[in-house]
Amino acid sequence: MKSLILSTATRVLVPVILTFSFLVFLRGHNAPGGGFIGGLLAATAFALVEKADGLAAARRALRFRPESIAATGLGAALASGLWGGLGAGHFLKGMWPLYDRVGSHLPLGSIPLFDLGVYLVVLGAVTGILFAFEATVSAPQGEDD
Amino acid sequence: MVGLRAAMPDGSVSAFGRALPALAAATGFAWFAGFVPQVAGGAPVELVLPWVPALGVELAFRLDGLSLAFALLITGIGALVLLYAASYFRADRRLGSLLLTLLAFAIAMLGLVTADDAITLFVFWEGTTITSWLLVGFDHERAAARGAALQALLVTAAGGLALLAGLILLGGVVGSWRLSTMTALGGVVQGSPLYPAILVLIVGAAFAKSAQWPFHFWLPNAMAAPTPVSAYLHSATMVKAGVYLLARLSPALGGTGLWSGLLVPAGAVTMLLASVWAMRQTDLKLMLAWTTLMALGLLTFLLGIGTPAAITAAMGFLVVHAFYKAGLFLAVGMIEKGAGSRDYPAVGGLARAMPVTTGAVALAALSMAGLPPFLGFIGKELVYEATTIGATVALTAAALAANALMVACAAMVALRPFVGARRSPKDTPADPDAGLGAGPVVLGVLGLGFGLAPWLAEAWLVGPMTAAVAGAPPAGHLALWHGVGPALWLSLATWGLGALLYLGLDGIRDGLATVEPRLPRTEGWYDRGLAGLLALAALVTGAVQNGRMTRYLRGTFLAFGLLVWGALLVGTGGWPATASAIFPIDVAIVAMILASIAVVLRTRSRLTAIAALGGVGSGIAFVFILYGAIDVAMTQLFVEILVVVFLALAMVRLPAAGDLPFSPLNALIAGGLGLGVALALLAVLATPLDLRLTEFFEATSYTQAHGRNVVNVILVDFRGFDTLGEISVIVIAAVAAVAVLRAKVRRPR
Numbered sequence: 001m002k003s004l005i006l007s008t009a010t011r012v013l014v015p016v017i018l019t020f021s022f023l024v025f026l027r028g029h030n031a032p033g034g035g036f037i038g039g040l041l042a043a044t045a046f047a048l049v050e051k052a053d054g055l056a057a058a059r060r061a062l063r064f065r066p067e068s069i070a071a072t073g074l075g076a077a078l079a080s081g082l083w084g085g086l087g088a089g090h091f092l093k094g095m096w097p098l099y100d101r102v103g104s105h106l107p108l109g110s111i112p113l114f115d116l117g118v119y120l121v122v123l124g125a126v127t128g129i130l131f132a133f134e135a136t137v138s139a140p141q142g143e144d145d
Numbered sequence: 146m147v148g149l150r151a152a153m154p155d156g157s158v159s160a161f162g163r164a165l166p167a168l169a170a171a172t173g174f175a176w177f178a179g180f181v182p183q184v185a186g187g188a189p190v191e192l193v194l195p196w197v198p199a200l201g202v203e204l205a206f207r208l209d210g211l212s213l214a215f216a217l218l219i220t221g222i223g224a225l226v227l228l229y230a231a232s233y234f235r236a237d238r239r240l241g242s243l244l245l246t247l248l249a250f251a252i253a254m255l256g257l258v259t260a261d262d263a264i265t266l267f268v269f270w271e272g273t274t275i276t277s278w279l280l281v282g283f284d285h286e287r288a289a290a291r292g293a294a295l296q297a298l299l300v301t302a303a304g305g306l307a308l309l310a311g312l313i314l315l316g317g318v319v320g321s322w323r324l325s326t327m328t329a330l331g332g333v334v335q336g337s338p339l340y341p342a343i344l345v346l347i348v349g350a351a352f353a354k355s356a357q358w359p360f361h362f363w364l365p366n367a368m369a370a371p372t373p374v375s376a377y378l379h380s381a382t383m384v385k386a387g388v389y390l391l392a393r394l395s396p397a398l399g400g401t402g403l404w405s406g407l408l409v410p411a412g413a414v415t416m417l418l419a420s421v422w423a424m425r426q427t428d429l430k431l432m433l434a435w436t437t438l439m440a441l442g443l444l445t446f447l448l449g450i451g452t453p454a455a456i457t458a459a460m461g462f463l464v465v466h467a468f469y470k471a472g473l474f475l476a477v478g479m480i481e482k483g484a485g486s487r488d489y490p491a492v493g494g495l496a497r498a499m500p501v502t503t504g505a506v507a508l509a510a511l512s513m514a515g516l517p518p519f520l521g522f523i524g525k526e527l528v529y530e531a532t533t534i535g536a537t538v539a540l541t542a543a544a545l546a547a548n549a550l551m552v553a554c555a556a557m558v559a560l561r562p563f564v565g566a567r568r569s570p571k572d573t574p575a576d577p578d579a580g581l582g583a584g585p586v587v588l589g590v591l592g593l594g595f596g597l598a599p600w601l602a603e604a605w606l607v608g609p610m611t612a613a614v615a616g617a618p619p620a621g622h623l624a625l626w627h628g629v630g631p632a633l634w635l636s637l638a639t640w641g642l643g644a645l646l647y648l649g650l651d652g653i654r655d656g657l658a659t660v661e662p663r664l665p666r667t668e669g670w671y672d673r674g675l676a677g678l679l680a681l682a683a684l685v686t687g688a689v690q691n692g693r694m695t696r697y698l699r700g701t702f703l704a705f706g707l708l709v710w711g712a713l714l715v716g717t718g719g720w721p722a723t724a725s726a727i728f729p730i731d732v733a734i735v736a737m738i739l740a741s742i743a744v745v746l747r748t749r750s751r752l753t754a755i756a757a758l759g760g761v762g763s764g765i766a767f768v769f770i771l772y773g774a775i776d777v778a779m780t781q782l783f784v785e786i787l788v789v790v791f792l793a794l795a796m797v798r799l800p801a802a803g804d805l806p807f808s809p810l811n812a813l814i815a816g817g818l819g820l821g822v823a824l825a826l827l828a829v830l831a832t833p834l835d836l837r838l839t840e841f842f843e844a845t846s847y848t849q850a851h852g853r854n855v856v857n858v859i860l861v862d863f864r865g866f867d868t869l870g871e872i873s874v875i876v877i878a879a880v881a882a883v884a885v886l887r888a889k890v891r892r893p894r
Contacts, residue, residue: 024779028854028857029851029852029853029854029857030852030853030854031853031854032775032776032779032854032856033776033779033854033857034776034854034856034857034860034861035861036780036860037776037779037780037783040780040783040784040787041783043783043787044783044786044787044790047786047787047790051790066879066883067879067880067883070875070876070879070880071876073872073876074872074873074876077868077869077872078869081865081869091866092865092866092869094849094850094851094862096851107851107852109851111850111851111852111861111862111865114861114862114865114868114869115857115861117872118860118861118868118872121872121875121876122872122875124876124879125875125876125878125879126787126879128879128880128882128883129791129879129882129883129886130787130790130791130794132882132883132886132887133791133794133795133886134794135886135887136886136887137794137795137797137798
C-alpha cells in the first residue's frame with residue numbers, strides 16, 4: 001500500500017524534520033528542547049520514511065544499524081562521564097574546556113556530549129524496535145496476502 | 146576479560162601469554178615477601194581508600210601475620226599452579242580463559258585475606274565464590290561438571306548471604322566496619338544479646354566455604370574441576386577462606402562455650418567422616434579431596450579448642466597442609482598425564498618410568514604422613530600437644546584416629562601407583578614436561594627444607610600468624626625434637642595404626658563400598674531443597690506469568706489504585722480544597738479528552754480506538770502547552786505519534802476485535818484508579834509548594850552548568866547519573882526487544 005502522495009511528502013518533510021530535530025537538540029541548552037526530544041523527533045522522521053517507502057528504504061536512510069547508534073550514544077554518555085571523572089575527579093562532572101577561554105563562552109564540553117548520547121540512544125532504540133517490529137509483522141504477511 | 150579473549154581469535158595462547166600469569170603471581174609473591182620483616186616485627190601494613198564514605202565503608206586493607214602468610218601462599222602456590230596449568234592445557238584452546246579466571250580468582254582471594262573492612266571482605270568473598278563456580282564448571286559441556294559447579298555455587302553463596310548478615314550485625318554491635326576494631330572489642334561483641342545470632346551466621350558461612358559437615362559434600366563433587374584448579378582452590382586457598390574467617394574473627398567471637406560447642410563437634414565429625422571415606426576412593430584425586438576435608442575439619446577443630454597451643458597447631462598445620470596437599474594434587478595430575486589414569490587399580494609400578502613424579506609424590510606424602518624430618522612431622526606434633534594440653538581424651542582419640550587414617554592415605558598415594566607390577570593405560574608411561582614437574586618438586590622440597598629448618602617457618606609464617614590470631618607469640622617453638630612426651634608416643638601410635646590400616650586397605654575399601662549404597666546420602670537435603678525451590682518457582686511463575694496482557698494490566702492498575710487510595714485515606718496530605726478558576730479553554734480540552742475516551746470505549750475498530758487514544762494524549766499535551774511546560778508537551782506529542790505508529794503495526798497482526806464483553810471488575814478498577822489519581826493530584830496542589838529545589842536550580846543552572854534551560858540542565862548535568870541509568874535501561878530494553886522480535890521471525894512456522 002504505497003502512497004505516492006505520502007512518498008513525495010516524505011521526501012520534503014524528512015530533511016526538515018531532521019534539521020529541526022538537530023536544532024531542538026542544540027537549543028535544549030538554553031531553551032525547551034534537548035537530546036531526548038530531539039532523538040524522538042528524529043525517530044519520527046525515520047518512522048515516516050518507513051511508512052512511506054518501506055523498511056529497506058528506512059534502513060538505508062538511517063545508514064547505520066539502530067543498535068550501533070544506540071550503543072554509540074551510550075558510549076558517548078559514558079565518555080562524557082569519564083571525561084569529568086578523569087579531568088575533575090568526579091564522574092559526570094561538567095567539563096567546559098572552551099568556556100572561559102578568551103571570553104568565547106562557547107557552550108561545548110562534556111555536558112553537550114552527554115546530551116548527544118541521549119539523542120543517539122533514543123533515536124537508535126526507537127528505530128531499532130520499530131524496524132524489528134516491522135520485520136516481524138511484514139515477514140509472515142507476505143505469505144498471507 | 147571478554148576483550149582479552151576476543152583478542153585471541155583462535156583461542157590459542159602464545160608462549161609469553163602462557164608464562165605471563167605465573168610471572169604476575171611470582172611478582173606478587175616477591176612484593177608480599179618484602180613485607181615479611183616488618184610484619185614479623187609486629188607492625189602491620191595498612192592501606193585505606195575511601196569507598197562509600199556516607200556509610201563508613203572503606204576499601205581498607207591490613208597486612209598482619211595471618212594475612213601475609215595467606216597472601217604468600219596464594220601468590221607463591223598460585224605462581225606454581227599457573228605455570229602448571231599453562232603446561233597442562235598447552236594445546237587446549239580454552240587455556241586463555243582458564244588462566245584469566247584463575248588469575249581473577251587469585252586477586253579475589255588476595256583481597257579476601259587482606260581486607261580489613263567487613264564489606265570489602267564480603268565483596269572479595271563473593272568474588273572467590275563466583276570465580277570458583279566458573280572454574281569448577283570449566284568443562285561446561287559435561288552435565289556433571291555443571292551440576293557440581295552449581296552445587297558449589299549455591300552452597301557457598303548461601304553461606305555468603307549468612308556472612309553478610311553476620312558481618313552487618315557485628316558491625317552494628319561494634320560500631321565500625323574495621324575487622325581490626327571488631328577483634329579488639331571481643332568483650333563488647335560477646336556481651337551483646339546479638340552474639341549468638343552473629344556467631345551462628347558467621348560460623349555457618351565459614352562451614353559452607355570450608356566444606357564442614359553437613360555442607361561438606363560439595364567439595365568432593367567439585368573435583369569435576371581440572372587438576373590445577375583443584376590443587377589451587379580446593380586444597381591451598383579457597384576452601385581455607387572459611388578457616389581464615391574463623392581465625393580472623395576468633396579474637397572477637399571465640400573463647401565461649403557456644404564457639405567451641407559449634408566448632409569442635411563439626412570439625413571432629415568432618416575430619417573423621419572424611420578420613421574414613423578417603424580410604425574408600427580409588428581415584429587418587431578424589432581421595433585427596435576427602436583428605437583435604439579431613440584437614441579442614443582438623444583446622445576447625447583446633448580453632449574451636451582455641452587454646453594458645455591449639456591456635457599455634459592450627460596455624461602450623463595450615464602451612465604444612467598447603468605445601469604437601471597442593472603438591473600432591475599437582476603430582477596426581479602428572480600421574481594422569483604421564484600414565485593415562487589416576488585410578489590406582491589402573492596404574493602401578495611406575496617408579497622406574499616416572500622418577501620425577503615418584504620423587505615429588507614421595508616428598509609430599511612423607512610430609513602428609515608426618516614423618517621426620519618433614520614439616521608434616523612438626524605439624525602433627527603441634528596438633529598432639531594442643532589436644533593433650535587442656536583438652537579431653539576423646540579429642541585426642543579423635544585426632545589420633547584421623548591422623549592414622551591420613552598415614553594410610555599417604556601410603557596409598559605414595560605406594561600404589563609406583564610399586565608392584567607395571568601397568569598403565571599408556572603403553573610407555575613417562576614423566577610429563579618440566580612445566581608440570583616444577584610445582585610439585587618445589588613444594589615437596591619446601592616441605593622438607595622447612596622441616597629441617599623449622600625456625601624459619603616459625604619466624605616467617607607460623608609465628609606472625611599465631612601472633613595475629615592469638616595476640617601472643619606461639620606456645621613453644623617449632624622443632625623436630627620435642628623430647629620424650631605424650632606427643633611423641635602419640636606419633637608412634639599414629640604410624641603403627643596407619644601402617645595397619647594400610648595393610649588392610651583393600652578390605653576396608655571394599656567393605657565401605659558395600660555399605661555405601663545403604664547409607665543415607667548426606668547431600669540429600671541439598672537435592673530436596675533444590676527440587677523444592679524449583680517447584681516453588683514453577684508454581685509462582687505459573688500463577689503470576691500466565692501470558693495474558695489484560696491480566697497483567699489489571700494487576701498493575703489494581704496495585705497502583707490501592708496505593709493511591711491508601712495514600713489518600715491514611716496519608717498525611719490534606720483533601721483537596723476548592724479548585725482554582727476554570728477557563729473556557731480548559732473545558733474544551735476536557736471535553737475533547739472525554740469524547741476521545743467515549744470513542745475508545747464504544748468503537749468496534751481497533752484503528753479508531755488507537756486514533757482516539759491519540760486524541761486523549763494530544764488533549765493532555767495541550768494542557769502542558771497552556772501551562773508552560775513546553776518540553777513536556779513536545780515529548781508527549783512525539784510519544785503519542787510513535788505510539789500510534791507502533792500500535793498500528795501491532796494491530797495488523799491481531800484478529801478483528803469484535804464486541805468486547807463489558808467487565809464490571811475492569812470498569813471498577815479503571816474508574817477507581819482514575820478518580821484516585823485525580824483526587825491525589827488535587828490534594829498535591831492544595832499543599833504549599835516547597836520551592837527550595839526550584840530556587841536552587843534557578844540560581845545555579847546558568848552559573849554552574851552554563852545552561853538556561855533548567856529542565857535540560859537537571860537531566861544532563863545535575864541529575865546526569867540518573868539519566869545515564871535511564872539511557873542504559875533504554876538500550877538494554879531495545880536490544881532485548883530486537884532480539885525477541887528477530888527470534889520470532891526466524892522461528893520456523
